[in-house]
Amino acid sequence: MKIDITNVSKRFGAFAALAGVDLEIKSGELVALLGPSGSGKTTLLRIIAGLEWPDEGRVLFDGDDALARSVGERHVGFVFQHYALFRHMSVFENVAFGLRVRRPRRQRLLEPEIRARVNKLLELVQLGWLADRYPTQLSGGQRQRVALARALAIEPRVLLLDEPFGALDAKVRKELRRWLRQLHDEIHVTSVFVTHDQEEALEVADRVVVMDKGRIEQIGTPTEVYENPATAFVHEFIGESIVIPVTVDNGAVQFHGNRIDIDTQGVTCGPARLFVRPYEMSIASAESAPFQGTVKRVHGIGPARRVELALNVDGHVVEVDAPRVQDLTVGQAVGLSPTRYRLFAGEA
Amino acid sequence: MSVAAGTLATRTPSSSQDSRRRIVAEPAPVRWLIVGVALLFLTVFLVVPLVAVFYQAFSRGVWPYLGALTHPDAVAAIKLTLMVAAISVSLNLVFGLIAAWAIAKFEFRGKSVLITLIDLPFSISPVISGLVFVLLFGAQGFFGGYLQEHDVRIIFALPGIVLATVLVTFPFVARELIPLMQQQGTQEEEAAISLGASGLQTFFRVTLPNVKWALLYGVLLCNARAMGEFGAVSVVSGHIRGETNTMPLHIEILYNEYQFMASFAVASLLALLALVTLIAKVVLEKYVGAE
Numbered sequence: 001m002k003i004d005i006t007n008v009s010k011r012f013g014a015f016a017a018l019a020g021v022d023l024e025i026k027s028g029e030l031v032a033l034l035g036p037s038g039s040g041k042t043t044l045l046r047i048i049a050g051l052e053w054p055d056e057g058r059v060l061f062d063g064d065d066a067l068a069r070s071v072g073e074r075h076v077g078f079v080f081q082h083y084a085l086f087r088h089m090s091v092f093e094n095v096a097f098g099l100r101v102r103r104p105r106r107q108r109l110l111e112p113e114i115r116a117r118v119n120k121l122l123e124l125v126q127l128g129w130l131a132d133r134y135p136t137q138l139s140g141g142q143r144q145r146v147a148l149a150r151a152l153a154i155e156p157r158v159l160l161l162d163e164p165f166g167a168l169d170a171k172v173r174k175e176l177r178r179w180l181r182q183l184h185d186e187i188h189v190t191s192v193f194v195t196h197d198q199e200e201a202l203e204v205a206d207r208v209v210v211m212d213k214g215r216i217e218q219i220g221t222p223t224e225v226y227e228n229p230a231t232a233f234v235h236e237f238i239g240e241s242i243v244i245p246v247t248v249d250n251g252a253v254q255f256h257g258n259r260i261d262i263d264t265q266g267v268t269c270g271p272a273r274l275f276v277r278p279y280e281m282s283i284a285s286a287e288s289a290p291f292q293g294t295v296k297r298v299h300g301i302g303p304a305r306r307v308e309l310a311l312n313v314d315g316h317v318v319e320v321d322a323p324r325v326q327d328l329t330v331g332q333a334v335g336l337s338p339t340r341y342r343l344f345a346g347e348a
Numbered sequence: 349m350s351v352a353a354g355t356l357a358t359r360t361p362s363s364s365q366d367s368r369r370r371i372v373a374e375p376a377p378v379r380w381l382i383v384g385v386a387l388l389f390l391t392v393f394l395v396v397p398l399v400a401v402f403y404q405a406f407s408r409g410v411w412p413y414l415g416a417l418t419h420p421d422a423v424a425a426i427k428l429t430l431m432v433a434a435i436s437v438s439l440n441l442v443f444g445l446i447a448a449w450a451i452a453k454f455e456f457r458g459k460s461v462l463i464t465l466i467d468l469p470f471s472i473s474p475v476i477s478g479l480v481f482v483l484l485f486g487a488q489g490f491f492g493g494y495l496q497e498h499d500v501r502i503i504f505a506l507p508g509i510v511l512a513t514v515l516v517t518f519p520f521v522a523r524e525l526i527p528l529m530q531q532q533g534t535q536e537e538e539a540a541i542s543l544g545a546s547g548l549q550t551f552f553r554v555t556l557p558n559v560k561w562a563l564l565y566g567v568l569l570c571n572a573r574a575m576g577e578f579g580a581v582s583v584v585s586g587h588i589r590g591e592t593n594t595m596p597l598h599i600e601i602l603y604n605e606y607q608f609m610a611s612f613a614v615a616s617l618l619a620l621l622a623l624v625t626l627i628a629k630v631v632l633e634k635y636v637g638a639e
Contacts, residue, residue, distance in 0.1 A: 049542060072546070075544075078538070080538070088560075097543055098543035101543065101553065
């Protein structure tokens with residue numbers, strides 16, 4: 001199912017949770033809403049579900065006005081961050097719940113059909129052997145899969161997941177997100193999940209929606225948002241960045257009054273920030289490079305070493321990945337030259 | 349010095365767990381003193397009176413005891429008490445559940461005022477709780493004239509007794525449920541609604557089962573208080589023998605008439621109710637904890 005969100009805004013008192021959000025989710029897509037806490041991502045998810053209503057804007061499901069329908073009428077599968085399993089029901093009854101309360105009554109399945117459907121779902125989430133257990137007897141990962149099976153039982157038009165792996169430990173989280181991706185490839189239900197974990201979003205999602213302060217900063221594939229960040233926020237939020245404050249004057253980039261050989265990338269006069277990935281900053285001889293600095297510390301294992309450098313002029317410390325073969329000693333004066341970079345207007 | 353000696357004396361090198369326990373504990377004489385004071389207090393104020401009630405009740409044997417309980421006035425008092433408790437506990441079960449549901453699951457203006465109001469019956473004297481109904485519905489009261497014209501009897505009749513009991517016992521169910529419901533939050537309800545359940549289905553299939561033990565516990569306390577209420581009921585009842593006397597009022601009348609044995613016989617029933625409530629409370633608390 002296709003979802004169109006147009007100009008959606010929501011305020012909680014004086015706090016603007018969402019400020020004019022536009023988003024189009026294609027049928028069968030797996031989309032991640034990524035952002036720091038307070039960015040409005042959960043509010044947006046709850047508005048799509050019908051658990052929250054926007055102050056203005058439109059939400060369309062396949063062209064139909066979803067805001068005219070209550071959450072129960074929208075046929076959405078919602079998976080809560082803390083699972084929200086029914087604590088007094090067995091795993092089986094939790095999954096069967098949506099089938100047992102279906103209205104009107106004559107649309108309700110017969111008991112054998114319900115049993116068959118629930119057992120099939122429990123097999124899908126690999127929990128058939130736990131059908132008679134109660135939620136308190138399950139591990140976090142198992143609870144989350146029960147919650148997912150329960151949401152899928154009503155054959156939702158869209159699956160919405162709120163921080164689905166947030167409460168799990170690192171190892172289970174990795175397993176479960178790979179499993180979720182596989183599951184999505186099997187059942188192809190349009191899915192939206194909220195996360196503050198960039199690794200999770202980049203690994204699982206078809207497209208990532210990066211949000212900050214109630215606005216969408218960028219929408220794109222994991223590669224796009226990582227390789228071509230649209231804003232300074234996205235560059236800083238996703239992946240590691242070296243950030244160097246500079247100024248643009250007369251069509252040239254200046255670092256503490258010295259003109260340096262960096263393209264303005266369309267930024268006009270005023271303060272700006274230079275963003276470089278740690279592995280796209282090369283350490284060279286001091287004379288020709290745009291920046292000069294001193295090596296403070298060299299550490300790390302693996303193909304690259306992490307080098308801490310203090311820039312001359314202002315002592316600003318940056319961390320650069322240098323190839324293992326490069327010979328660097330503490331106290332050595334070096335030049336820094338970005339091989340690939342982005343310049344964004346504005347101060348930090 | 350003696351305290352220090354006591355500590356050393358109790359430090360026997362038995363097991364490591366044992367000695368660890370000793371380290372955090374008070375010296376032995378202090379422990380005995382504390383436990384002794386607590387036991388003495390319980391004995392004097394709880395066990396002795398309870399034993400005395402049963403001793404007096406059976407002082408002339410079993411048959412006079414049963415005779416006192418089957419006296420028509422006693423039977424009438426027991427029936428009235430059961431009726432009043434049945435009505436007021438059912439009403440408070442519904443009111444308490446609705447109030448707790450509203451407070452725990454919704455945000456609205458005046459919520460803190462409502463919470464304070466629920467506790468009000470705990471802080472006002474039961475005599476006042478009875479008196480307000482006399483002032484409202486009594487012959488000289490606010491609605492007294494109107495009620496007399498239409499031949500409706502509230503004061504000195506069953507409705508008055510029920511009203512007074514409802515007021516006094518209102519907090520029990522709500523107080524038991526509010527903290528639990530608040531702690532459980534609204535996520536399970538949201539989940540139920542997102543799965544297509546109606547408001548009523550959500551309430552009966554999710555909210556209610558989640559608090560059933562706490563609800564039963566609240567009902568039990570409410571019932572114990574409803575059956576035992578004296579002050580408020582005394583004001584509105586009129587003490588008409590065989591008609592508006594509840595058990596506590598009947599006990600007082602018998603006592604004032606120097607029928608000690610009969611008085612204690614009826615009292616033993618209330619004491620028994622208290623014991624049953626206590627045992628049920630211990631059992632239920634386990635389940636409430638599990639919720």
